[in-house]
Amino acid sequence: xxxxxxxxxxxxxxxxxxxxxxxxxxxxxxxxxxxxxxxxxxxxxxxxxxxxxxxxxxxxxxxxxxxxxxxxxxxxxxxxxxxxxxxxxxxxxxxxxxxxxxxxxxxxxxxxxxxxxxxxxxxxxxxxxxxxxxxxxxxxxxxxxxxxxxxxxxxxxxxxxxxxxxxxxxxxxxxxxxxxxxxxxxxxxxxxxxxxxxxxxxxxxxxxxxxxxxxxxxxxxxxxxxxxxxxxxxxxxxx
Amino acid sequence: xxxxxxxxxxxxxxxxxxxxxxxxxxxxxxxxxxxxxxxxxxxxxxxxxxxxxxxxxxxxxxxxxxxxxxxxxxxxxxxxxxxxxxxxxxxxxxxxxxxxxxxxxxxxxxxxxxxxxxxxxxxxxxxxxxxxxxxxxxxxxxxxxxxxxxxxxxxxxxxxxxxxxxxxxxxxxxxxxxxxxxxxxxxxxxxxxxxxxxxxxxxxxxxxxxxxxxxxxxxxxxxxxxxxxxxxxxxxxxxxxxxxxxxxxxxxxxxxxxxxxxxxxxxxxxxxxxxxxxxxxxxxxxxxxxxxxxxxxxxxxxxxxxxxxxxxxxxxxxxxxxxxxxxxxxxxxxxxxxxxxxxxxxxxxxxxxxxxxxxxxxxxxxxxxxxxxxxxxxxxxxxxxxxxxxxxxxxxxxxxxxxxxxxxxxxxxxxxxxxxxxxxxxxxxxxxxxxxxxxxxxxxxxxxxxxxxxxxxxxxxxxxxxxxxxxxxxxxxxxxxxxxxxxxxxxxxxxxxxxxxxxxxxxxxxxxxxxxxxxxxxxxxxxxxxxxxxxxxxxxxxxxxxxxxxxxxxxxxxxxxxxxxxxxxxxxxxxxxxxxxxxxxxxxxxxxxxxxxxxxxxxxxxxxxxxxxxxxx
Numbered sequence: 001x002x003x004x005x006x007x008x009x010x011x012x013x014x015x016x017x018x019x020x021x022x023x024x025x026x027x028x029x030x031x032x033x034x035x036x037x038x039x040x041x042x043x044x045x046x047x048x049x050x051x052x053x054x055x056x057x058x059x060x061x062x063x064x065x066x067x068x069x070x071x072x073x074x075x076x077x078x079x080x081x082x083x084x085x086x087x088x089x090x091x092x093x094x095x096x097x098x099x100x101x102x103x104x105x106x107x108x109x110x111x112x113x114x115x116x117x118x119x120x121x122x123x124x125x126x127x128x129x130x131x132x133x134x135x136x137x138x139x140x141x142x143x144x145x146x147x148x149x150x151x152x153x154x155x156x157x158x159x160x161x162x163x164x165x166x167x168x169x170x171x172x173x174x175x176x177x178x179x180x181x182x183x184x185x186x187x188x189x190x191x192x193x194x195x196x197x198x199x200x201x202x203x204x205x206x207x208x209x210x211x212x213x214x215x216x217x218x219x220x221x222x223x224x225x226x227x228x229x230x231x232x233x234x235x236x237x238x239x
Numbered sequence: 240x241x242x243x244x245x246x247x248x249x250x251x252x253x254x255x256x257x258x259x260x261x262x263x264x265x266x267x268x269x270x271x272x273x274x275x276x277x278x279x280x281x282x283x284x285x286x287x288x289x290x291x292x293x294x295x296x297x298x299x300x301x302x303x304x305x306x307x308x309x310x311x312x313x314x315x316x317x318x319x320x321x322x323x324x325x326x327x328x329x330x331x332x333x334x335x336x337x338x339x340x341x342x343x344x345x346x347x348x349x350x351x352x353x354x355x356x357x358x359x360x361x362x363x364x365x366x367x368x369x370x371x372x373x374x375x376x377x378x379x380x381x382x383x384x385x386x387x388x389x390x391x392x393x394x395x396x397x398x399x400x401x402x403x404x405x406x407x408x409x410x411x412x413x414x415x416x417x418x419x420x421x422x423x424x425x426x427x428x429x430x431x432x433x434x435x436x437x438x439x440x441x442x443x444x445x446x447x448x449x450x451x452x453x454x455x456x457x458x459x460x461x462x463x464x465x466x467x468x469x470x471x472x473x474x475x476x477x478x479x480x481x482x483x484x485x486x487x488x489x490x491x492x493x494x495x496x497x498x499x500x501x502x503x504x505x506x507x508x509x510x511x512x513x514x515x516x517x518x519x520x521x522x523x524x525x526x527x528x529x530x531x532x533x534x535x536x537x538x539x540x541x542x543x544x545x546x547x548x549x550x551x552x553x554x555x556x557x558x559x560x561x562x563x564x565x566x567x568x569x570x571x572x573x574x575x576x577x578x579x580x581x582x583x584x585x586x587x588x589x590x591x592x593x594x595x596x597x598x599x600x601x602x603x604x605x606x607x608x609x610x611x612x613x614x615x616x617x618x619x620x621x622x623x624x625x626x627x628x629x630x631x632x633x634x635x636x637x638x639x640x641x642x643x644x645x646x647x648x649x650x651x652x653x654x655x656x657x658x659x660x661x662x663x664x665x666x667x668x669x670x671x672x673x674x675x676x677x678x679x680x681x682x683x684x685x686x687x688x689x690x691x692x693x694x695x696x697x698x699x700x701x702x703x704x705x706x707x708x709x710x711x712x713x714x715x716x717x718x719x720x721x722x723x724x725x726x727x728x729x730x731x732x733x734x735x736x737x738x739x740x741x742x743x744x745x746x747x748x749x750x751x752x753x754x755x756x757x758x759x760x761x762x763x764x765x766x767x768x769x770x771x772x773x774x775x776x777x778x779x780x781x782x783x784x785x786x787x788x789x790x791x792x793x794x795x796x797x798x799x800x801x802x803x804x805x806x807x808x809x810x811x812x813x814x815x816x817x818x819x820x821x822x823x824x825x826x827x828x829x830x831x832x833x834x835x836x837x838x839x840x841x842x843x844x845x846x847x848x849x850x851x852x853x854x855x856x
Contacts, residue, residue: 136716
């Protein structure tokens, strides 16, 4: 996948993101590979997972592969008919309506695991996939407020179909039904990140305890003032 | 007692053999799952009680013992009277006193408890002459039904751990791998990967730790050969694993068993404890440098756990989801270490290959698939049970000669091989020799070796619908083609059975099935559409009958059939009483009538009628 992207070859993908390990769940980046020594044998692999190597012959856009992607998008359309991302991708493949019956009470989740994988990368694994088959959903443990969630919003931001609901309201953030208190900047009073997230980062990165008491904007302002003062001093010295 | 040298093992074996063969007059009672469910434990207790009671008055029975499963499950509980080898079938507690009086004291054979062979119809007394058993060639199931699986001494008596002592004294690890490779053994888990090559790959990878895992998940409904092997001959599996550990240089093994096999878990644990106690597992096995231990890892019973990468994740304590494998698990498996993962049947066969030699084994079966294969024969067949035959045996021989044909003389329609992921083969494939390649070529699988026989009262669309429903609900849900694809395929198939589908739906199903096959992550997804693809390949007429004529030729799909009472009705009231919705009316000795509005087509009248007076139209 990274090689394809480097070479500017466009292969559609939903579940892959540079920040996380690939998992091959959306199957859209399926390509056909073969090699000299394979005696004409070909196989379908997902480009996000298969390691590129010298001498590998990759076909990315044969009629067969386009048909596969079309059929997969057709399935996604039945699953999440409301999702604009899916609609747009499907339109590129000439699909405007699913061939299947849409799934009753489906949401826009395409089960790509991006949220659970990013949560794992962060070291929290607060949410996970539960159940199996088409009943599988992403959920916190026992459907309750996830005890390990720190309200960092990584899951919501990485979600390709914007399914994970969250809101910041009056100094309070809610995600996965769990309320968080947002820290206020001690200077400007602006709400920054959640207390839990701040504590987690301080512990993990060995930051000073008061690292998050001032917001980034105020810190930048401080820095700018310091730099300005330095420039002024330099000018004075020059004169 | 710890056995710390080969000499000690040989001395112990001689003792065990004497003890095993000493009682000339003995009664053995099968304690396989099926016999236990039918009350074999009660029969055993009754025998013990009565034999103890009557011994002082001259009853000469030296031993009453339990054995593992014979695989002749349709006839259980089974009781065998030695030394004549008289087999009594379907024995109940109430029969025991008579068996003792007539057979053990009187020396007469009890006619009504004998096995009745369906074709040609005759009663057979001698256990060894029953076609179901006599026509088999048992290698992996060699000790099943012969020994008590809870007694290590029984296993030792029939040659258990002899192959291990041969390996430890006369062979290098490389020689073991070469021998297995030479035998042409292919993994019995379903895919048929050459076992020798797998071992060689694992042994060839630089690593500090290597694992040996035995796949006892056997997640296929309708397959029970691994369950039987683990529950009836656990030491053969352990011995196979120890030999593998010696060959590849491993010190830790796992047996992955599903929680739904409680008897197998108990038996295996007992076998492991006994083996440890006797120095056959643990440090310095039989006084040599080999150190290897085995633990049981119990699975939750998801179908996908039998897939190798999902299984290893499950052993490691993670969610059993398959990983895309572009590196073999023999190179990078459990905990990213080289791992040999073989099936129960494979491990149980290894000791025989070592003992009797690779050439002997390679000569059995076909050129590309050597040896024998255990099949779990179920469905519409007279003798369901375990059948182990050489590879290349035609299906007809397994189903008709060994399995005794279709009950009620009905017509054979199809046989489903390899479990839900396999396909249904029609009558013209009956003479095909069964091996890994021929089945794959025919659009089915060897899989776990289950054979489900179907007669002419089966609707192939309904069969496909059933299996697709199973697979859709057992899909792990990781990749979209399997999760959404199988779900939609099942919905479309249900539409066909309800008579709501069109021909356009059929072509949509075919298109979807091909996408699932090509683009899914693991074998479950890739083989998932097989039930549909094989039935539409061989039984397209039935699909078309459903779609075009709204007719179900098998007489199964409720929306397309009507039950009608014909003139053969004698007015026995059986159907009337059995009808759950009260749709049947009629007087005694007069022809009954079904109210078609009330009838919900459950088929209970058809099932109870003994006069073939109910037609399905």
